[in-house]
Amino acid sequence: MNMPQILGELLQLLFDLAVPAAMCTMTLAGLALRQESGMNFEPGGRFQRWILWSVLLLTLPQFLAWFAAQGIAMPAQAPAPVSGWLRGVENAVNSFVSDVLLARLVPVFAAFLVIKSTLDAAQGASPLNSLVPALFLLSVAGSVQLLQQWNSGGEFATADMLVSIWNYLAGTLLPEAAALALVGAVISYARRRPFAPLVFSALAFLSVSGLWKLVEAMDR
DSSP, X not given: OOOOHHHHHHHHHHHHTHHHHHHHHHHHHHHHHHHTTSSOOOTTSHHHHHHHHHHHHHTHXXXXXHHHHTTOOOOOOSOOOOOHHHHHHHHHHHXXXXXXXXXXXXHHHHHHHHHHHHHHHHTTSOTHHHHHHHHHHXXXXXXXXXXXXXXXXXXXXXXXXXXXXXXXXXXIIHHHHHHHHHHHHHHHHHTTOOOHHHHHHHHHHHTHHHHHHHHHHHHO
């Protein structure tokens, strides 16, 4: 039985809006990161869930292709002509994400987090708990583009993208965080403040990949 035209148009609309929806979920991930303390995140918390939703949206065709490869009947993913009113919905969502969310709301959210960081510092708390989510929010568009580059296009694109996120975190972000921790340790030493935790944090950041390899070796 052929799929009704309206269902085919709605399916194509879903595929077309996957990237704007990923922009929204990445924004929600940045806000959730601040709610989970900013410098850390809860295992299985909202930050991780929103990141997972972003990955699923960006690999939606490949994710459905995996089900089709298991013998589950899936609707055809061939582009269908979209009616005028559905095209209007798509244009409205794209305009909201690009002209309102990314261009106006996200910078405002990040600005409020910067203000929050100054208030945290005034109270003796770490300003990084708010600065890190602010930087994350300002990089939402670039982060989604980076995730799109990691789309392998195969049936396991969702898992491959998660692996790429891990490799980027362990191979790029953590070494940079280790360098910043060492700079902070030097500053703390010069000001005669405790610096050993920062040194140990830098060593831990640099040894994450090695620790993971050790865990994998112990599991064999």
